Amino acid sequence: MAYPTWVDSVFFHFVVAWAIAAIAHVFASVDTAARGRTPKMEADACLATGLKGIKSMNDRKPVTLAQLEAETETFFGMHWNTDVLGIQPPAWHVWREFKGSVPNYQLGGCYALFAGDDLEYIGLGASRGGGLYCDHGISRRLSSHVYRLDKERGPGWLKLRPGWESITSIHTIGFEARHSHLASALEAYLIRAFEGRSRNARR
Known part of the structure; x- marks a missing residue:
């Protein structure tokens, strides 16, 4: 048809x-x-x-130092009373040369690893230790997991361990012993605040 x-x-x-x-x-x-x-x-x-x-x-954009500091300030706004404690909250300090001692080496606290301007990892160094190195939580943790002695460059120099070669700076924030309990809370808060934007999400 x-x-x-x-x-x-x-x-x-x-x-x-x-x-x-x-x-x-x-x-x-x-x-x-x-x-x-x-x-x-x-x-x-x-x-x-x-x-x-x-x-x-x-x-999902990389986290900057300014964002890290802003979220840290927000955390202390909720958990730090300057009038009661009589001191200001601790602040982040940067270390780029990888020679000598990392800032806050003698304290427990948190550390942030940066590759250029981008945050790679947030960690906790709160081990109490003992003897001559009591409360050296930050330096103890970093020397075990992030850097080691650089024998080729000589005394005082350190180099990054395998897996961390892209790191260009280490930022630390240290707490006195009587406030060290806040370190683990700060780490948890920052990881949650930057969820999916650092290596912490892929642990």
């Missing part, structure tokens, strides 16, 4: 496509109404989803 020639025409296919689109729009409108949402509400929901996606992408 032969079909009319207009069935094969471009105009016919255009009309069919338009009809299908119109029917789909009707069903979409009915579904939207059934959920009690207007077309504007649907558009707003789509915009919100898009903005959420953008925020999610930003959340």
Whole structure:
């Protein structure tokens, strides 16, 4: 049986496509109404989803030193009372030369490893130790897991252990013995704040 020639025409296919689109729009409108949402509400929901996606992408960007310091300040705002303790909270100190002693070597606390401007890892050095090296938690932890003596360069020089070669600076924050319990809390807080944006998420 032969079909009319207009069935094969471009105009016919255009009309069919338009009809299908119109029917789909009707069903979409009915579904939207059934959920009690207007077309504007649907558009707003789509915009919100898009903005959420953008925020999610930003959340995966590398962490900077400024962000680390800002989150640390927020932590102390919740857990440090300067009027009661009589002293200001500790601050981060940077070490880039890898020679001599790391800042806060004699204290327990936290450390942050940076590759250029990007945070790679947040760690805890809170071992109490004993004898002459009591409370040297930060230096004890770093010497065990991050760096070691560099015999080729001579006394005082240190080099990074395998797996940490990309690290260009080490930042530490030390706590006196009576406040050392806050070190583990700060580490947990920062890891949660920067979840998915450092090596900690892949441990």
